Amino acid sequence: xxxxxxxxxxxxxxxxxxxxxxxxxxxxxxxxxxxxxxxxxxxxxxxxxxxxxxxxxxxxxxxxxxxxxxxxxxxxxxxxxxxxxxxxxxxxxxxxxxxxxxxxxxxxxxxxxxxxxxxxxxxxxxxxxxxxxxxxxxxxxxxxxxxxxxxxxxxxxxxxxxxxxxxxxxxxxxxxxxxxxxxxxxxxxxxxxxxxxxxxxxxxxxxxxxxxxxxxxxxxxxxxxxxxxxxxxxxxxxxxxxxxxxxxxxxxxxxxxxxxxxxxxxxxxxxxxxxxxxxxxxxxxxxxxxxxxxxxxxxxxxxxxxxxxxxxxxxxxxxxxxxxxxxxxxxxxxxxxxxxxxxxxxxxxxxxxxxxxxxxxxxxxxxxxxxxxxxx
Numbered sequence: 272x273x274x275x276x277x278x279x280x281x282x283x284x285x286x287x288x289x290x291x292x293x294x295x296x297x298x299x300x301x302x303x304x305x306x307x308x309x310x311x312x313x314x315x316x317x318x319x320x321x322x323x324x325x326x327x328x329x330x331x332x333x334x335x336x337x338x339x340x341x342x343x344x345x346x347x348x349x350x351x352x353x354x355x356x357x358x359x360x361x362x363x364x365x366x367x368x369x370x371x372x373x374x375x376x377x378x379x380x381x382x383x384x385x386x387x388x389x390x391x392x393x394x395x396x397x398x399x400x401x402x403x404x405x406x407x408x409x410x411x412x413x414x415x416x417x418x419x420x421x422x423x424x425x426x427x428x429x430x431x432x433x434x435x436x437x438x439x440x441x442x443x444x445x446x447x448x449x450x451x452x453x454x455x456x457x458x459x460x461x462x463x464x465x466x467x468x469x470x471x472x473x474x475x476x477x478x479x480x481x482x483x484x485x486x487x488x489x490x491x492x493x494x495x496x497x498x499x500x501x502x503x504x505x506x507x508x509x510x511x512x513x514x515x516x517x518x519x520x521x522x523x524x525x526x527x528x529x530x531x532x533x534x535x536x537x538x539x540x541x542x543x544x545x546x547x548x549x550x551x552x553x554x555x556x557x558x559x560x561x562x563x564x565x566x567x568x569x570x571x572x573x574x575x576x577x578x579x580x581x582x583x584x585x586x587x588x589x590x591x592x593x594x595x596x597x598x599x600x601x602x603x604x605x606x607x608x609x610x611x612x613x614x615x616x617x618x619x620x621x622x623x624x625x626x627x628x629x630x631x632x633x634x635x636x637x638x639x640x641x642x643x644x645x646x647x
Contacts, residue, residue: 482538
């Protein structure tokens with residue numbers, strides 16, 4: 272009857288395995304009559320069938336993740352959970368990269384993770400042979416990691432990284448563990464690759480490709496969340512509009528590539544100058560927006576002056592051997608004094624920015640320093 276339903280109700284591979292075990296047990300009872308040999312062989316057969324079923328079920332569940340939009344963290348949490356049911360380990364880590372740019376740890380769970388996240392290397396083979404040291408593998412508690420089992424991740428013929436599991440028991444991993452992790456890695460490689468593409472797409476959809484800052488879409492989303500928090504906690508927020516002066520003249524005189532580099536200079540200054548919890552974005556064209564959360568009026572004024580001074584002091588060569596001075600005009604509006612919505616705050620800050628720009632143009636009229644430039 273089992274043979275009749277193989278391929279429909281039952282996995283044919285499992286049926287073949289069962290019959291192979293039964294043949295072995297029959298031979299055993301012929302040579303050594305007795306019920307104990309049959310029972311022992313039968314138990315082994317059932318254990319093998321159960322193990323094979325768990326393995327196939329795990330692979331199926333990992334494959335199901337291919338159709339889901341998962342980030343690397345969520346995908347690895349799933350894989351970590353499934354692998355732990357098949358292979359014993361203390362710590363699991365994922366390394367991603369390539370031989371050109373090196374490999375870094377993108378996920379780790381268990382003792383030694385602090386050390387694993389610090390590792391970076393050009394060669395996958397180095398990682399596949401490396402254990403956290405006694406100092407950094409301990410994380411201040413528990414036993415040291417003394418055994419590892421690496422398995423490379425290959426997608427469409429290209430090495431994208433690898434899974435590594437670690438244990439505190441020396442020599443605990445067997446050839447069977449290696450075989451099982453290899454099968455899991457075959458399925459996991461596609462899931463991990465899709466996760467990296469998903470995260471990259473998500474990042475690109477919220478990032479300005481020229482400066483690497485948040486784009487308008489990301490700005491709207493983050494500002495809405497931050498403003499709601501500020502309203503609940505009765506905190507202030509400042510919206511600062513910044514405009515790169517004379518960008519059109521840079522483009523017309525030195526070319527659009529020089530203009531793009533000037534915009535990147537401003538973007539880098541903003542990124543390196545604002546606090547980590549503040550928000551900076553490229554709004555449109557030559558305009559940038561910085562949102563300063565929970566800052567006083569004096570702090571706002573000092574920060575705007577600092578941004579303008581840092582941009583002005585940054586060396587910029589639109590072409591080799593020629594230096595020009597960059598400058599940004601700025602205007603700020605405060606929540607809730609100048610408005611309660613992004614649109615109201617933006618309109619107020621924009622108006623003040625144009626007043627600042629007009630004053631700068633008036634002070635610099637007739638100098639034409641930008642167009643003349645200076646020899647480096």
